[in-house]
Amino acid sequence: MDDGRIVNLYDFAPWGENPSHLLLHRDAAIENPPQGPRILEKPSEMRWNPTLAQWTVYAAHRMNRPQLPSRDSCPLCPGILELPMPYQIAIFENRAPAMSFVPGEMERPDTTNLFEFKSPARGRCDIVVYSPQHDEKFAFMPLENIYALVEAWRDRYREIIAQSDIEFVSIFENKGREAGMTLDHPHGQIYAFPFLPPDLEKQWAQTQAFWDGKRGLWEKILEKELRDGSRIIAQTDGFLAAMPFYARYPFEVHIWAKRAGVSSLLEMTPQERRELAGIMKNVALRYERLWPDAAYGFPTLMLMQQLSKQAGAERYRFHIEFLPLQRSPEKMKYRASIESGAGTFLADFLPEEQAAELGAVEPKEVELPELLFD
Ligand SMILES: [Zn+2]
Structure with missing residues (x-):
């Protein structure tokens, strides 16, 4: 992507055959290889709660993210904003992530700084788009597509958990507006943490x-x-x-x-x-x-x-x-x-x-x- 984020595309085709649109993207990626993880100018912040011995992540900039945009301006539909290309399953880094790659070592709180300890919010937040179809629902997706999604989750899990600064990777979905979903398009998320959540x-x-x-x-x-x-x-x-x-x-x-x-x-x-x-x-x-x-x-x-x-x-x-x-x-x-x-x-x-x-x-x-x- 223009801002340095990487998109992973998954498709299914007879074994050994690649769909032509994926070959185009592969050639473009070879010509213009990704420059490593995107580094944000202002990453989010984590603060240590000494009463529960756990972190809280502050992603104040996420207040401005799109809330339930209309169908015509859905940023996850092919050709609108995030995914200009045809795709079957697409996984990419969140534009405004709660946690992101930060160079250097993570500091841990110790007894000298326990009461006002904060750190840049290290980690990674990806969006997993299940289908190019805006009205699709996970439960009604063809079984083969869900199987391909399992393979895509596994592929991303393998790559992200192998990173030296990551301790735990959560693959999850908030389904339904009451569950906090802000986009109707069928999708889930992957959060990678530098610590084990409580x-x-x-x-x-x-x-x-x-x-x-x-x-x-x-x-x-x-x-x-x-x-x-x-x-x-x-x-x-x-x-x-x-x-x-x-x-x-x-x-x-x-x-x-x-x-x-x-x-x-x-x-x-x-x-x-x-x-x-x-x-x-x-x-x-x-x-x-x-x-x-x-x-x-x-x-x-x-x-x-x-x-x-x-x-x-x-x-x-x-x-x-x-x-x-x-x-x-x-x-x-x-x-x-x-x-x-x-x-x-x-x-x-x-x-x-x-x-x-x-x-x-x-x-x-x-x-x-x-x-x-x-
Ligand atoms: Zn959509």
Whole structure:
């Protein structure tokens, strides 16, 4: 891009054949190679909260980003602003990122500066455009396209997590305006952090605490969910989708990799990647069909939880968390005082009951895409 950002384009075609528009871009990229990561004149800032021992990222300039522009001026549609070229899947750095590449080493707070410690917000924020079609929805995308998206996520994850200053990479989506989505075009995001965010830090500590040398936290969770069975939504050989025993959000579904050692997208076999596409679509379709006429359209947060950088990361287990923000056809779920200020969730449902309701929604079977990659 003119401002130094790099666009990664993904397409699918018969094995070994490249679509002609991708060849054009490849030639242009060879002629005019990227000059390394973009360096912002004024990166965002992070401040240390000594009461919770965690960072807050201040991205004040993001107040000016486009809010729900009209369909004709959608910056993600082909040929409008960010993506002048034809594309199938496009991944590129956010124009106004909350975190960005900053040369040099990251400083950590110590006892001498704990109470007013700040740092440039290092990291990376990418936009993942799922489809060139403005009105497409993830749940209704052809299965092959979701499979290609899994491959694109994996390719970006591999490249970003390999960077020496990055500790953790989050692939996520805020679906629906009530979930904070500011562009209607189907897209998700990738945030790369120079530290482990608090919830992941806790999960990692629990993973280590339960490890007995062979098995641990995730084996126990999967074993209990499989044996009990009452919260299962769908499964394949490689993945289990269920409402966890400890769900905090209404209709909260997690998709866990069943195989030990799969701590990120990188360890998955081609067969497992097909299954992941199939089971993600299955869960997303059930959400769309649960209350088809509901107000709000079932806004949902989706996060892929994966670790690669920690010593012993293979003890962790890749999983996806779907966190819906709607608790009935007319009512939204809000994080209220106790949840926001004290961190304890109050749920007005039981996971078993909601799992039975969601489990009765079509499609009952997980469909798998054709094997396109090896
Ligand atoms: Zn669009």
